[in-house]
Amino acid sequence: MNNPAKWLRRSLCFMAVSVAATVNAEQISMETVAPSSVAGIVPQTMASFWAQDGVDVQLSMNQTLTKSLLKMTQGALDSAVVPPNAYSALVGGRAPYAGMGDKGAALAQNVRSLFSIPASVYHAIVWNDSGIRSWADAEGKRIFIGPPAGSANEQITSIVKAGGLSEGQYEAVKAPWGAAAQNFQDGQFDVLVSTYGLGSQALSELSLSRDIRLLSVKPENAEPPAGLGLVQRTIPAHTYPGQQNEADVIGWQAVLMLAVKKDLSDELAYELTKSYMENRQALADGNALLQELPSANPLAGVNAPLHPGALRYYREAGIEVPESLTVN
Structure with missing residues (x-):
C-alpha cells in the first residue's frame, strides 16, 4: 500500500474489531482426532470462521472420540467429532460401551448432531x-x-x-x-x-x-x-x-458427525452449522484433502437427532431432513 499511515489505521481498526469479537464471543469446548486427518483439519480450519461469527472454539486434538462422546453425554464437553457407529454402540450397549446397557442409551439422549463430515x-x-x-x-x-x-x-x-x-x-x-x-x-x-x-x-x-x-x-x-x-x-x-x-x-x-451436548443453546448450534455450511467452499479451496466438502450431503451418515438450532438452519436453507433426525 502506498500510504503507510492509512495502512496503519486500517490495521489498528481490524485489530480492534478482532479483539472486540474475541471478547464478545461465546466459548465452547470441542475435541477431535489427529491434526493431519480430515476430521482434525475441518474443525481446526473452521475455528477461524466460527470466531468471525462469534463462537470461540477451544479445540483439543489427538483425542479418543469414543471417550469424547462419553464426556459430552455427561456434560463435561460441549462438542466433539463423533463416529456414527460409536453413537449407535452407546445406544445399544455394544463395545466399547459393553456393559453399560440402559445407562448408555440414557446418556445418548444428551447428544445432538449438527452435520456430517466426509472423512x-x-x-x-x-x-x-x-x-x-x-x-x-x-x-x-x-x-x-x-x-x-x-x-x-x-x-x-x-x-x-x-x-x-x-x-x-x-x-x-x-x-x-x-x-x-x-x-x-x-x-x-x-x-x-x-x-x-x-x-x-x-x-x-x-x-x-x-x-x-x-x-x-x-x-x-x-x-x-x-x-x-x-x-x-x-x-x-x-x-x-x-x-x-x-x-x-x-x-x-x-463419515463422521459433529455433535454437541443437548443443552447447548439453539443460537450456538445454529451459528456452528450455518458457518460451516457457508464456508465449505473456502475450506475446499484451501486444502486439497477437503475437496468433497462443498458437494457432500451434510446429513450423510448422521444418526443422532439434530439439535433444534441445526434443524432451524436446514429448514431455512431448504435442505431436506430425514424425519428420523427431527425427534428431540
Missing part, C-alpha cells in the same frame, strides 16, 4: 514384497485394527470381513493411531488398515520408502453395512508413487 478413506496396506496380494493371503497374519477401545475396531473388522477373512482367521493387533505407521514399518504387523485422505502426502512418502499394495474388499461386498458410518469409495490404481495395484481398489470411507 478419510480406509486404506488396507501391505508391503508389495510381502507376498500378500489379497485378503486371502493375509490369513493367519497380524492385522492392525485400530486403537484399544476405539470405534474403528468395528469398522476395520468389517472391512477385513468384506475382504473375505472372519475374526479368528487372523491376529488382530490394537495400538494407538499415532504409532501405527511406524509399527508397520518396524514389522510389528503385516497389514496396516488406517485412514488417510485420498492422495495423502504421508502415505505417498511411505510408498516411496518401499513399494506398497492396497487390498480391496470383494466386489459383492462393496456396500458397507448400515450404521457403521461408512460409505463406498474407490481408490484408483497408482494413486501413490509406490502403489503397485494395476486395478482400482474398492475401499470404504469414514
Whole structure:
C-alpha cells in the first residue's frame, strides 16, 4: 500500500474489531482426532470462521472420540467429532460401551448432531514384497485394527470381513493411531488398515520408502453395512508413487458427525452449522484433502437427532431432513 499511515489505521481498526469479537464471543469446548486427518483439519480450519461469527472454539486434538462422546453425554464437553457407529454402540450397549446397557442409551439422549463430515478413506496396506496380494493371503497374519477401545475396531473388522477373512482367521493387533505407521514399518504387523485422505502426502512418502499394495474388499461386498458410518469409495490404481495395484481398489470411507451436548443453546448450534455450511467452499479451496466438502450431503451418515438450532438452519436453507433426525 502506498500510504503507510492509512495502512496503519486500517490495521489498528481490524485489530480492534478482532479483539472486540474475541471478547464478545461465546466459548465452547470441542475435541477431535489427529491434526493431519480430515476430521482434525475441518474443525481446526473452521475455528477461524466460527470466531468471525462469534463462537470461540477451544479445540483439543489427538483425542479418543469414543471417550469424547462419553464426556459430552455427561456434560463435561460441549462438542466433539463423533463416529456414527460409536453413537449407535452407546445406544445399544455394544463395545466399547459393553456393559453399560440402559445407562448408555440414557446418556445418548444428551447428544445432538449438527452435520456430517466426509472423512478419510480406509486404506488396507501391505508391503508389495510381502507376498500378500489379497485378503486371502493375509490369513493367519497380524492385522492392525485400530486403537484399544476405539470405534474403528468395528469398522476395520468389517472391512477385513468384506475382504473375505472372519475374526479368528487372523491376529488382530490394537495400538494407538499415532504409532501405527511406524509399527508397520518396524514389522510389528503385516497389514496396516488406517485412514488417510485420498492422495495423502504421508502415505505417498511411505510408498516411496518401499513399494506398497492396497487390498480391496470383494466386489459383492462393496456396500458397507448400515450404521457403521461408512460409505463406498474407490481408490484408483497408482494413486501413490509406490502403489503397485494395476486395478482400482474398492475401499470404504469414514463419515463422521459433529455433535454437541443437548443443552447447548439453539443460537450456538445454529451459528456452528450455518458457518460451516457457508464456508465449505473456502475450506475446499484451501486444502486439497477437503475437496468433497462443498458437494457432500451434510446429513450423510448422521444418526443422532439434530439439535433444534441445526434443524432451524436446514429448514431455512431448504435442505431436506430425514424425519428420523427431527425427534428431540
